[in-house]
Amino acid sequence: MKFWGYPRPDGGVGVRNLVAVIPSTYCANGTARRIAEQVQGAVALHHEVGCSQVGLDMEITARTLKNLGRHPNVAAVLVVGLGCERLQAAELADGIAPSGKPVEKIVIQECGGSLRALEIGASLARKLVQEVSTIQREQFGLEHLAVATECGGTDAFSGIVANPAVGIAADMIVAAGGTVMISEVTELLGVEDLFAARAASPEVAEQIYRVIRLSEATLTRQSENDLSGKRRALISTGNIQGGVSTIVEKSLGGARKAGTSPFVGVLKYGETYTRRGLHLMDTPGHDAQSTTGMVAGGCQIVLFTTGRGTPTGHPIAPVIKLTGNTQTFEKMIDNLDINTGQVIDGTKTLREAGEEIFSEVLAVANGKRTKAEVLGHDELMSVWRPPSEHEAAYGCGEWA
Amino acid sequence: MAEKAIVIDPKDSVAVAVVELAAGECCTVRVGDELRALEIREKIPFGHKFALRRISKGDDVLKYGEVIGEAAGDIEPGGWVHVHNLVSKRAKEKILEALS
Numbered sequence: 422m423k424f425w426g427y428p429r430p431d432g433g434v435g436v437r438n439l440v441a442v443i444p445s446t447y448c449a450n451g452t453a454r455r456i457a458e459q460v461q462g463a464v465a466l467h468h469e470v471g472c473s474q475v476g477l478d479m480e481i482t483a484r485t486l487k488n489l490g491r492h493p494n495v496a497a498v499l500v501v502g503l504g505c506e507r508l509q510a511a512e513l514a515d516g517i518a519p520s521g522k523p524v525e526k527i528v529i530q531e532c533g534g535s536l537r538a539l540e541i542g543a544s545l546a547r548k549l550v551q552e553v554s555t556i557q558r559e560q561f562g563l564e565h566l567a568v569a570t571e572c573g574g575t576d577a578f579s580g581i582v583a584n585p586a587v588g589i590a591a592d593m594i595v596a597a598g599g600t601v602m603i604s605e606v607t608e609l610l611g612v613e614d615l616f617a618a619r620a621a622s623p624e625v626a627e628q629i630y631r632v633i634r635l636s637e638a639t640l641t642r643q644s645e646n647d648l649s650g651k652r653r654a655l656i657s658t659g660n661i662q663g664g665v666s667t668i669v670e671k672s673l674g675g676a677r678k679a680g681t682s683p684f685v686g687v688l689k690y691g692e693t694y695t696r697r698g699l700h701l702m703d704t705p706g707h708d709a710q711s712t713t714g715m716v717a718g719g720c721q722i723v724l725f726t727t728g729r730g731t732p733t734g735h736p737i738a739p740v741i742k743l744t745g746n747t748q749t750f751e752k753m754i755d756n757l758d759i760n761t762g763q764v765i766d767g768t769k770t771l772r773e774a775g776e777e778i779f780s781e782v783l784a785v786a787n788g789k790r791t792k793a794e795v796l797g798h799d800e801l802m803s804v805w806r807p808p809s810e811h812e813a814a815y816g817c818g819e820w821a
Numbered sequence: 822m823a824e825k826a827i828v829i830d831p832k833d834s835v836a837v838a839v840v841e842l843a844a845g846e847c848c849t850v851r852v853g854d855e856l857r858a859l860e861i862r863e864k865i866p867f868g869h870k871f872a873l874r875r876i877s878k879g880d881d882v883l884k885y886g887e888v889i890g891e892a893a894g895d896i897e898p899g900g901w902v903h904v905h906n907l908v909s910k911r912a913k914e915k916i917l918e919a920l921s
Contacts, residue, residue, distance in 0.1 A: 577868040581837050585829050585885070611909075615887050664837070664869035666902070667909040670889040677829070677885050765839045767824045770851065 422597045424566060424786040425558040426493075426721075430521025433493030434565035436721045436786045438556055439464050439737055440549045441495040442542070443486060445513045446471030446506035452535045453501045456542040462550040463499070464736040470804045472506040477812045483508055483516070485691035485804050488717040490517035490524070494737045496553035497523040499546050501538065504530030523549055558788070564697055567600035568782060569715035569723045569738070570678040573708040576728025577663050578745030578762065580674025582771070583726040586761040587743065589775025590724065590782060591680035591699070600697050602688070602715045603679035604704035606636040611668035612676050616701065621683045628687035631814075632703040639808045678726060690805050691717035708733065709803035712740070722785055723801075724778065732756040733800040734793025739785050740801065742793065743778065756792055828852045828873065830886030835870040835902050837884075842871070848899075862899040870902040882907055 426434035440463040444453040450467045457465035466489055470482040490498045490513065498517050502510025514526040525545045532538040570587055572579060591601045609616070613633040620626035665671045685698035691714050694700055702718055704711040708731075712723055716738045723740040725733075730753030734740045744750050747762030759781055763769040769777075785791055825846075826836040831853035842848060842865040849858045850873065857873070865871045870884065876896040881888040894906045 578839075581827050581829065581839065581868070612887075661904060664866065664903065666870070666904050666907045667890040669887070669909065670884060673885040673887055673889065681886065764827065765824065771827070771829070 422563055422783075423560045424563065424783055425788065426561050426565065426786065427496065427556050428559055428561075429493050429496075431491070431519070433491075433520075433719075434561045434721075435493040435496065436566075436739065436788070437494040437737065438462075438496045438553055439494055440497045440499065440546055440553065441466055441490060441492075441737060442499045442501060442546060443490055443513065444468065444471065445486070445500055445502040445508045445510045448472065448503040448506060449501040449529060452529055452538050452542065455535075455539050456499065456501065456546050459539070459543040460546040460550055462554070463546045464799070466736050466802055467799070468802060468804050470806065471508040474507055474806075477815060478806050479507060481690050481807060482804055483512070484689075485713065485717045486513055487516035488691055488693055488719075489713070489737065491520040491522075491693075492716065492719065492721075492737055494721055495522070496556060497549040498525070499542060499549060500524065500526040501542060502526065502528045504528045523552060525549065563594065563597040563599040566594065566722070566782075566786060567602065567694060567718075567720045568594055569602045569604075569712060569718075569720035571604070571708060571712050571715070571723055572675055572678060572726040573733070574727040574729035574731045575675070576746055576749070578765065579726050579728045580665075580677070582745030582761045582764045582774070583728070583743050584674060584678040584745075586745070586764065586771055586774035586778055587678040587724050587726055588680040589772060590778035591678065592682055593775065593779045594782065595680065595682040595698055598697060600694055600700065600719075601679060601682070602694070602700045602702050602718060602720055603676065604702040604711045604715055605675065605706045606632050606701070606703055607640065607706040608675050609633055609672050609701075610637055610640070612672040615669070615673075616676070616684060619681075619683050621685045621698070625684050625687055629684065629701060632687060632701070635703075635810050635814055636705075638810045642810070678724070688718055690714045690807070693717075693719050705805055707803065707805070709801045710805040712738075712801040713803055714805060722782055724782070727757070730757055732793065732796070732798050734791070734796070734798030735801040736799040739791045740793045740798075741778075741781055741785060741791050755796070758792055824849070824851065826850050826871070829884060832883055832886045834873055834876055834880075834883045836873055838865040838867060838869055838871065841865065841867050860899050862897055863901050865901055872896045872898050872900045872902055874898055876902070
């Protein structure tokens with residue numbers, strides 16, 4: 422099984438051929454956005470971080486932005502700095518450069534303001550787009566493909582149909598030699614024993630327990646309730662009315678979108694994968710922060726299940742939107758790519774729905790545009806800032 | 822024909838109703854490639870679970886191919902499975918042990 426992708430100098434394979442305009446600090450967001458608006462083929466990676474940060478918080482920001490720049494869907498990078506920020510444009514550009522792709526940088530304060538930076542930056546971005554436009558797609562095996570799984574705006578059909586169907590596709594991707602990621606650790610409480618039992622090694626099992634316990638510790642502090650009270654609160658009245666009986670059942674409803682493969686690794690937030698197969702990434706439940714973490718980790722495509730329907734997309738990774746609810750699919754037709762609700766309508770089996778998702782992943786890898794891409798949605802770009810439990814549990818040296 | 826209930830994993834001991842089911846109603850479910858018919862014993866609301874086979878008190882209850890809890894009482898095929906007869910195995914002692 423093969424797909425057509427763009428070869429990169431470091432051995433990565435892109436499913437898109439973008440020029441990324443990356444602000445090194447949020448102060449450069451507006452300038453970066455205006456540069457990308459001027460240049461077809463360029464996208465801006467807006468974010469809220471890059472300054473007034475220390476410790477693990479800063480390391481996560483630096484790693485995430487660097488790995489987004491190194492991402493295989495990105496053919497070339499323009500870094501836009503302000504000049505006085507904590508994460509300097511030069512540091513970010515130097516971090517991306519080892520990927521071998523063209524990297525340029527501008528600093529707004531050195532250019533003499535945002536208008537001059539726009540003029541210089543747009544000219545550089547234009548040059549980069551032309552330079553990378555000659556790269557041709559070639560055929561690659563699925564060992565070069567990584568797919569993120571995400572859910573948002575969940576309804577009762579998500580856990581019954583959409584997530585299990587994505588799980589079947591996830592198993593097919595892993596069986597073909599590819600990589601799949603699941604994240605949103607805050608929504609995995611209760612399944613740690615089941616996940617640990619699927620770990621490929623005792624080290625991976627220990628890491629699964631570690632990240633889920635950390636998330637639980639943060640929730641415990643934030644809720645300030647006794648443990649059993651908090652535990653009950655994790656299943657809401659609405660969940661119980663909707664038919665969910667236990668915390669394991671609730672978490673499995675989301676967890677099933679990663680399928681049933683063994684876990685080969687647990688990744689820090691935004692960390693690049695090195696082994697092929699199913700990974701757990703340590704991210705919170707926030708859709709944008711979770712998605713950005715997995716994309717920074719190397720995922721070229723995102724499978725996003727939604728019950729209520731959301732329009733969101735990511736600036737550098739195509740997001741395929743799926744629902745298990747036929748009514749939602751019809752109501753949100755401009756934003757949803759696949760309807761797995763046909764399983765409930767009786768015109769398709771779960772397995773057929775999973776196979777359809779797998780085919781769509783290959784089509785999108787080959788160049789088919791998702792609805793979020795065509796409409797220019799980029800809301801899923803956001804960098805996570807770790808809570809104190811993570812700061813206390815990990816020294817920066819280990820995370821740097 | 823539209824399915825009235827979904828079995829997510831062939832190992833599961835429960836099915837999920839995708840429409841509200843009434844007592845006495847006959848429901849056909851697909852378990853893997855096999856179609857199986859059973860009689861619903863009581864009202865099953867949309868999104869709720871019913872037993873595919875007899876589940877005895879203390880038995881594991883399986884959904885998504887995994888143990889989601891254990892039966893707090895005997896449950897007949899077609900019987901409603903929810904918080905009144907299904908309890909989490911994730912006991913408080915176990916949580917505390919995991920946190921230590």
